[in-house]
Amino acid sequence: MSIVLAVVLCTVVGALGAIILVAASKFMAVEEDPRIEQVTGCLAGANCGGCGYAGCADYAKAIVLNGEPCDKCAPGGPKAAAEIGKIMGAQVSAVAKKAVVQCQGNKDNCKPSYEYKGIQSCAAAAALYGGPKDCSFACTGLGDCVKACKFDAIHIVNGVAVVDQDKCTGCGACAAVCPKHVIMIQTAGPEKPVVMCSNCDRGPVAMKACATACIACGMCQRNCPSDAIHVTDNLARIDYDKCTGCGTCVAKCPKKIITYPLKKNG
Numbered sequence: 001m002s003i004v005l006a007v008v009l010c011t012v013v014g015a016l017g018a019i020i021l022v023a024a025s026k027f028m029a030v031e032e033d034p035r036i037e038q039v040t041g042c043l044a045g046a047n048c049g050g051c052g053y054a055g056c057a058d059y060a061k062a063i064v065l066n067g068e069p070c071d072k073c074a075p076g077g078p079k080a081a082a083e084i085g086k087i088m089g090a091q092v093s094a095v096a097k098k099a100v101v102q103c104q105g106n107k108d109n110c111k112p113s114y115e116y117k118g119i120q121s122c123a124a125a126a127a128l129y130g131g132p133k134d135c136s137f138a139c140t141g142l143g144d145c146v147k148a149c150k151f152d153a154i155h156i157v158n159g160v161a162v163v164d165q166d167k168c169t170g171c172g173a174c175a176a177v178c179p180k181h182v183i184m185i186q187t188a189g190p191e192k193p194v195v196m197c198s199n200c201d202r203g204p205v206a207m208k209a210c211a212t213a214c215i216a217c218g219m220c221q222r223n224c225p226s227d228a229i230h231v232t233d234n235l236a237r238i239d240y241d242k243c244t245g246c247g248t249c250v251a252k253c254p255k256k257i258i259t260y261p262l263k264k265n266g
Contacts, residue, residue: 033065035064036057036064037060038087042083043060043080044076048075048171050074050172052072070090074169075151077169095187098185099163099183100186101154102196103198105139110210110212114129114132122141122145122180123144123179125142126140126180131180135206138160139178139180140179142156144178145173145174145177148176150171150173151171153168154174161174161183181198192240192243192245193245193258194259194260196212196258197213197235197236201234202234203216203217214255216231223252225244225248226243229243
């Protein structure tokens with residue numbers, strides 16, 4: 001009899017506890033903004049961290065609750081940004097982000113300064129006399145960016161990193177790990193040129209180090225009709241807020257290092 005009573009009491013206590021928990025969950029529940037789920041559905045679901053958050057769900061919450069920009073999902077691209085913009089009632093740029101390696105220092109253009117036999121890491125090699133190439137600003141070519149890319153969009157070709165623009169999402173992982181800082185995330189679009197060099201040495205030194213180095217001649221600066229390109233620290237640099245993509249700098253550059261790397265067939 002005592003066993004039966006104990007079972008009944010346990011059942012009653014358990015039922016009461018369940019009722020209390022259900023009631024508490026309803027009365028104390030915090031309603032979640034339905035836009036969070038909608039925004040999460042627009043994201044790529046890659047959880048790559050390129051947006052700066054731990055995953056897509058965290059980024060969605062930041063957009064809805066903290067007003068974070070809608071265009072940080074690189075894998076989702078302009079399409080995801082536009083969809084999120086509609087949900088949030090915001091205007092979003094439709095320009096896709098792409099990685100561009102501002103270096104053409106491959107094995108043909110930039111010779112090795114010594115034979116490197118250390119750890120196959122750009123960071124390790126860069127710490128040793130600035131790297132194994134004559135140009136101390138050049139892409140080291142040991143693939144830290146390749147390891148960091150989750151989309152198989154960047155590879156080492158003939159000693160220098162090359163981006164597959166069809167696969168690149170512009171997440172910025174490659175740029176973040178590059179010890180030479182020669183990878184930029186281009187947000188200006190395919191109609192804007194890029195200076196494909198990062199060498200800040202004076203002209204004669206730069207030319208000796210690499211056949212495709214910027215020589216800081218200033219031809220681009222003198223001829224730009226929009227005052228959008230200037231030589232600073234011996235290197236041509238483009239102000240994309242002013243640049244109209246007219247191509248004057250591309251035509252005037254004697255070393256042909258200013259190009260349209262994102263433009264198809266051009």
